[in-house]
Amino acid sequence: EAAVTQSPRNKVAVTGGKVTLSCNQTNNHNNMYWYRQDTGHGLRLIHYSYGAGSTEKGDIPDGYKASRPSQENFSLILELATPSQTSVYFCASGDGGESSYEQYFGPGTRLTVL
Amino acid sequence: EQQVQQSPASLVLQEAENAELQCSFSIFTNQVQWFYQRPGGRLVSLLYNPSGTKQSGRLTSTTVIKERRSSLHISSSQITDSGTYLCAMEGNTGNYKYVFGAGTRLKVIA
Numbered sequence: 001e002a003a004v005t006q007s008p009r010n011k012v013a014v015t016g017g018k019v020t021l022s023c024n025q026t027n028n029h030n031n032m033y034w035y036r037q038d039t040g041h042g043l044r045l046i047h048y049s050y051g052a053g054s055t056e057k058g059d060i061p062d063g064y065k066a067s068r069p070s071q072e073n074f075s076l077i078l079e080l081a082t083p084s085q086t087s088v089y090f091c092a093s094g095d096g097g098e099s100s101y102e103q104y105f106g107p108g109t110r111l112t113v114l
Numbered sequence: 115e116q117q118v119q120q121s122p123a124s125l126v127l128q129e130a131e132n133a134e135l136q137c138s139f140s141i142f143t144n145q146v147q148w149f150y151q152r153p154g155g156r157l158v159s160l161l162y163n164p165s166g167t168k169q170s171g172r173l174t175s176t177t178v179i180k181e182r183r184s185s186l187h188i189s190s191s192q193i194t195d196s197g198t199y200l201c202a203m204e205g206n207t208g209n210y211k212y213v214f215g216a217g218t219r220l221k222v223i224a
Contacts, residue, residue, distance in 0.1 A: 033211075042200075042214050042216045043157075043200070043214040044214075048211065088154070090156070090157065092157075094210060101145040101162070101204055101210055102159060103147065103212060105156045106156060107155070107156045108155070108156055
C-alpha cells in the first residue's frame with residue numbers, strides 16, 4: 001500500500017492565525033487530495049492536485065489554499081484560521097490511471113482552532 | 115447533488131455472524147472503493163471494486179453498475195472488525211474525485 005504521511009498529527013491554532021498542514025507520499029502517485037472529516041458531514045474534498053504545480057478546487061475550498069511544489073508533497077494552507085475549520089484533515093494519494101482510481105490515505109491531522 | 119447512501123447506519127453483531135453492508139449511488143459510476151476506519155484513525159482501503167464481485171479474505175464486494183449499488187459482505191465477523199465502513203464513488207465530474215458515504219458503524223461483540 002502507498003505510504004502517505006502527514007504532519008503535524010495534532011495542531012492547536014488561534015483564530016486569525018496561519019496554519020499549514022503537510023502531506024508526503026513516497027509512491028510517485030500523480031494525484032493527491034485533501035479532505036476534512038466532520039461528524040454529520042462525512043469526508044469532503046477541499047483541494048486536489050494532478051501533479052507538481054497543479055492545484056484544483058474541490059467541493060469546499062473556501063478558506064483554504066493548496067500547494068503542490070513536488071510530486072511527493074502537497075500542503076493545505078489556512079491563511080486566516082477560524083473555529084469552523086476545527087476538524088480532522090486527511091490527505092490521500094492515487095495513481096489515477098485508467099485502470100484504477102484507488103486512493104490511499106494518511107493518518108490524519110486533528111486541527112483545533114480556538 | 116451527487117450522493118452516496120449507506121445502510122444500515124449502524125450494526126451490532128455477535129462474533130462469528132455475517133454482515134451485509136449496502137451502498138447506493140445517486141448517479142451511474144464505474145469507480146467504487148470500500149474503506150475501513152477506526153475511530154480517529156486513517157482510512158484503510160479494503161477493496162477497490164468498480165464492477166462485479168471481488169473477494170479479499172473474509173470480505174466480498176459486489177458492485178452492480180446498472181443498479182447503482184455496491185455491497186460489502188463480511189463473513190465470520192471478529193471483534194477486531196469493529197469500526198466504520200465507508201464506500202466511495204467517483205462523481206460524474208470525473209477527474210478522479212470521490213464522493214463518500216456517511217459510513218456504517220459496525221460493532222462486533224463476544
